[in-house]
Amino acid sequence: MIILIGGEKGGTGKTTLVTNLAAMRRNQDGDVLVIDTDKQGSASYWAATREGNELFTRVPSIQKFGKAIASEIKDLACRYEDIIIDAGGRDSIELRAAMTVVEQLIIPIQASQFDVWTLAAMSELVNQAIAFNQDLKTFVVLNRASTNPSVSETQEAKEVLEDFENLKLLNTVVHDRIAYRKAAKSGLSVVELQPKEVKAAREMTSLYKEIFHE
Numbered sequence: 001m002i003i004l005i006g007g008e009k010g011g012t013g014k015t016t017l018v019t020n021l022a023a024m025r026r027n028q029d030g031d032v033l034v035i036d037t038d039k040q041g042s043a044s045y046w047a048a049t050r051e052g053n054e055l056f057t058r059v060p061s062i063q064k065f066g067k068a069i070a071s072e073i074k075d076l077a078c079r080y081e082d083i084i085i086d087a088g089g090r091d092s093i094e095l096r097a098a099m100t101v102v103e104q105l106i107i108p109i110q111a112s113q114f115d116v117w118t119l120a121a122m123s124e125l126v127n128q129a130i131a132f133n134q135d136l137k138t139f140v141v142l143n144r145a146s147t148n149p150s151v152s153e154t155q156e157a158k159e160v161l162e163d164f165e166n167l168k169l170l171n172t173v174v175h176d177r178i179a180y181r182k183a184a185k186s187g188l189s190v191v192e193l194q195p196k197e198v199k200a201a202r203e204m205t206s207l208y209k210e211i212f213h214e
């Protein structure tokens, strides 16, 4: 499976999802490569931190920049079962190029900053990519949702997304939890934290299953 985690906005949780999903895939004996197309290099930094901890599975990662990544992704797809790409901050050359070759695009959106303009722009980009990549499936995942049950962000997001035929909302909602920041700092996924972070682990497992169809 070739998965791209991208979007038009910075700081929505792209690297968080890339690193968690990649570690979980490795833990299932998956043959996965992370491609970091962000010059900030946070996913690569995470992978390097992880490598320093021999108790955990190594997650291979490489950095790639520029338009050529479309053909590079295709080449690498022959060598790895799964590729997870971190598209970095904004509407970039890498995001556009990768969209033409991946199977799934996952767009994390911060529940509290949910905005229709970003979605309209992404929907337009997806339409352009589909001209080259008819099999592209695009999903939106709500991230950093409030853990306060009285906040109705999820329902609002569902209603807005109904207007975009090419963007589907994943059932799993990822909440704002310290566990994500703890895991990121140590090169881990939330399912690997000790003591266990049950709620974060549960939602990430649910997201993993939705994305990898398990």
Ligand SMILES: Nc1ncnc2c1ncn2[C@@H]1O[C@H](COP(=O)(O)OP(=O)(O)OP(=O)(O)O)[C@@H](O)[C@H]1O
Binding pocket: 009, 010, 011, 012, 013, 014, 015, 016, 017, 038, 040, 042, 088, 089, 090, 143, 144, 145, 174, 175, 176, 177, 178, 180, 181, 184
């Ligand atoms: N569900 C969450 N709960 C708590 N903190 C989170 C969550 N998701 C992301 N964060 C934190 O928010 C910050 C931004 O997340 P992240 O780096 O994953 O976003 P990004 O989309 O990759 O950003 P950029 O556009 O800069 O690459 C990080 O400090 C991260 O630890």
Ligand SMILES: [Mg+2]
Binding pocket: 014, 015, 016, 038, 042, 086, 088, 089
């Ligand atoms: Mg990032």
